[in-house]
Amino acid sequence: MAATSVPLGTTRRPAIKPGRILIYALLILFLLLFLLPVYMVIITSFKSFQEVDLSRMWQLPVSLNFESFARAWEVLAPNFANSLLLVVPATAISAIIGSLNGYVLAKWRFPGANILFPLMLFGMFIPYQAILIPLVQFLNSVCLVPNADGTCSTSLYGNIFGLILVHVVYGIPITTLIFRNYYTEVPDEMLEAGAIDGSGFWGLYWYIVLPISLPGFVVVIIWQFTQIWNEFLFGVTIAGSSAQPITAALQNLSGSQIVEWNVQMAGAFLTALPTLLVYILLGRFFIRGLLAGSIKG
Amino acid sequence: MSKAGRITAFFVLLPSIVLLAIFVYGLIWGTLTTSLTDLERVAALRGLPGQFIGAENYERLVNSGLERRFRIDMVNTVFFTLSFIAACLASGLGLAVLIDQKIQFEGVFRTIFLFPMALSFVVTGVVWRWLFQQNSGLNVLPTAIGLPAGNFSWHLSQDKLFTFNWADVPNILVMVVCGLVIYFALNAYMKKKSQRAAFLAAVAFLLLMLVTFNVPNQAAPLRSEEHGFNVALFSITIAAAWQMSGYTMAMYLAGLRGISDDLREAARVDGATELGVYRHIVLPLLQPITLSAMIILGHISLKIFDLVYTIGGENPLQIDMPGLYMYFVTFRSGDYGRGAAIATIMLIMVAIVIVPYLATSLRKERN
Numbered sequence: 001m002a003a004t005s006v007p008l009g010t011t012r013r014p015a016i017k018p019g020r021i022l023i024y025a026l027l028i029l030f031l032l033l034f035l036l037p038v039y040m041v042i043i044t045s046f047k048s049f050q051e052v053d054l055s056r057m058w059q060l061p062v063s064l065n066f067e068s069f070a071r072a073w074e075v076l077a078p079n080f081a082n083s084l085l086l087v088v089p090a091t092a093i094s095a096i097i098g099s100l101n102g103y104v105l106a107k108w109r110f111p112g113a114n115i116l117f118p119l120m121l122f123g124m125f126i127p128y129q130a131i132l133i134p135l136v137q138f139l140n141s142v143c144l145v146p147n148a149d150g151t152c153s154t155s156l157y158g159n160i161f162g163l164i165l166v167h168v169v170y171g172i173p174i175t176t177l178i179f180r181n182y183y184t185e186v187p188d189e190m191l192e193a194g195a196i197d198g199s200g201f202w203g204l205y206w207y208i209v210l211p212i213s214l215p216g217f218v219v220v221i222i223w224q225f226t227q228i229w230n231e232f233l234f235g236v237t238i239a240g241s242s243a244q245p246i247t248a249a250l251q252n253l254s255g256s257q258i259v260e261w262n263v264q265m266a267g268a269f270l271t272a273l274p275t276l277l278v279y280i281l282l283g284r285f286f287i288r289g290l291l292a293g294s295i296k297g
Numbered sequence: 298m299s300k301a302g303r304i305t306a307f308f309v310l311l312p313s314i315v316l317l318a319i320f321v322y323g324l325i326w327g328t329l330t331t332s333l334t335d336l337e338r339v340a341a342l343r344g345l346p347g348q349f350i351g352a353e354n355y356e357r358l359v360n361s362g363l364e365r366r367f368r369i370d371m372v373n374t375v376f377f378t379l380s381f382i383a384a385c386l387a388s389g390l391g392l393a394v395l396i397d398q399k400i401q402f403e404g405v406f407r408t409i410f411l412f413p414m415a416l417s418f419v420v421t422g423v424v425w426r427w428l429f430q431q432n433s434g435l436n437v438l439p440t441a442i443g444l445p446a447g448n449f450s451w452h453l454s455q456d457k458l459f460t461f462n463w464a465d466v467p468n469i470l471v472m473v474v475c476g477l478v479i480y481f482a483l484n485a486y487m488k489k490k491s492q493r494a495a496f497l498a499a500v501a502f503l504l505l506m507l508v509t510f511n512v513p514n515q516a517a518p519l520r521s522e523e524h525g526f527n528v529a530l531f532s533i534t535i536a537a538a539w540q541m542s543g544y545t546m547a548m549y550l551a552g553l554r555g556i557s558d559d560l561r562e563a564a565r566v567d568g569a570t571e572l573g574v575y576r577h578i579v580l581p582l583l584q585p586i587t588l589s590a591m592i593i594l595g596h597i598s599l600k601i602f603d604l605v606y607t608i609g610g611e612n613p614l615q616i617d618m619p620g621l622y623m624y625f626v627t628f629r630s631g632d633y634g635r636g637a638a639i640a641t642i643m644l645i646m647v648a649i650v651i652v653p654y655l656a657t658s659l660r661k662e663r664n
Binding site for chain 2: 019035037119173204226230233250279
C-alpha cells in the first residue's frame, strides 16, 4: 500500500505506516465480530431467568449466577454421557481402520486402486439424507435382543451401537484419506529396507509405519471426535430417545415452550466445551485435518 | 514388496470396501428405488415394500400445488448457496490477506477466526437465534455508535428479492447454461482455439434462440407460482459464514504461504504496487483454491439441515431447505417414498458439484 514511498531495493520500513494501522483496525474489527456471539453466550448464561430481558440483552449480568448452568446440566448430562459413549469408541475404531486403509493405499498399490479410492471418497461428500431411509430400515432389521415370541426387543435402531456403527462406516473415507496422504510422505526406501529384512505386510506396519504414525492419529482423532460430537442428523433420526446425543438434546432444549435463553446459552456452552477444548489445546492438528478434508494433502 | 504382502493388503482393505459398497452405494440404490414407491413408515418398519408408482413422487414435487414448500426449498437452496459461498470467499480471502501481512499476534487472530469451525451447527444456530431477536440483538448494535436501531426481522422476514415465476424456470436454466457456454467460448477464444470458440458460440446462439422463442418453457410446462430470494436467508448466511469463513481463510492462507516471497519481491522490483502484486501475481495463483473452497462450501450448503432446523424450528418456510423438508416428510409424516425422492434430488445436486471435483483433483494428483 504505502510501499511505493520506500525507495526500491531497501527493506527498511518506517515504524508506523497508515497502511499498517488500517490492517490492524480491520483485523480488530473482524475479531470483535467473531467474538460477538461468544460474548453473548457468556453474559446470557450467567444471568438469572428474571434478568434475561431483551432491553438489557447486551448488558453484563449484575452478578455471576450459575443457576442456568445447573439447569442445563440437569437436562443435558445423560446426553453428554451418550455423546461420550458414542464418540470414544467410534473415533478409536475409525482411526485404526483409517490407518490400515491408508497404509494399504499409500504403500501397497494394487490394480484398480485408482478407481476404488475416488469411489470410497465419494462417501464423505454425499448428503446423508440420501442413505437415511434404507439405513433406518436396515438398522431396524438387525435384532440384538430377540423376544421369546420371535419379535425384537432391541434392534440397532434407536441404540448407541447402531450410532457407533454408522459413524465408523461413514468415517472410513475421511480417515483413509488423511492417513493415505500422511503415509504417502513416508519414503518408500524406509519400507523397502524393512522388506529386505524379511518383514511382511504386518511386520512393516508394526515396526516401521505405526511408530511414526502419531501425528496422523492425532489429526484423525481430533477430526473424528469433532465431527461425531457435532453431528446432528443421525442423532435425531436413528439414535432414539435413550441414546440421543447432546446436539439433539440441545435442539430439544431450545424447542421447549417457555424459552429460557439463559439455560439455552449455558446448554450451548456445555455442548461446545469438549470440542472447543480440543481445538484450543491441539489447534495445529485441527487445522491440518480441516485442510485434509479439501483433498489436497 | 512381496506378493504375499500384496494379498494381505487387499484383504485388509476389503472389509472397508464391502462396508462402503453396502452403506454408500447399496443404500443409495435403496433410496432410489424407494423414491419410486409410495412406501410409508408403518409398512417399512415391518419390512414390507411399497407400491411401485414410477416418477409420481418427483412429478408431485416439481409441479403439484401441495408441494409448493419443496419448490421454495429448491429456490432457497440456490440463493443460500450463492450468498453463502460469496460471503465465505470474500471474508476468507480478506482475512487471509490481512493475516499474511506479517502482523503481530498472528496466531491469536488465526485461532479466533477459526474457532467457530470447532462448534456444532446446532450450537451456532442456538446462539444466533438469540442474536436475531427483532427487538434487540444485532438490531440494536448500531445504537452503540449513535446510529438508529435496525428493524430487520432476520429469519422471520417475509420479504423477497428477485421474484420470478416458477413457470419460467426452464427458460432460466437454459439461460444459465447459455451463460456458461459463452464463458467457455470466451476462454477458448483467449487461448486462440478459434475452432472450438466458434462451435461454442454457435451453441450459445442456438440456446439464446430457444429462449427467445420460449421453447424451454413450452417443452416443460410448470405451474405458475411466484418465487424469489427470501431475504430471511441472510440470517442463515450470516450464521453459516460466521462458522465457515475461518475455514476458507485457512485454505487461502495455506495457498498464500505456498507463494514464494521471491516471486512477490521480483514483481515489486519491477515496479508493481502492493495492490498490483495481489492483482497480477497472488490472486491468479489462488484460483485453484477458490475453486476447491467453492466446492467444499457448496456441498455443505446444498445439504444443510441442522443450522436451519435450530434457527427456524418447525415451520420456517422462508428459510426452509430440502434437507429439512426431507426430515419432516420422512420422520414426521412417515412418507418414505416422497422423502426418498427429496433425498435423491439432494444427492444429484451434490453429485453435480462433487463428482467432477473428485475426478479432476485425483487425476491431477496422479500426474
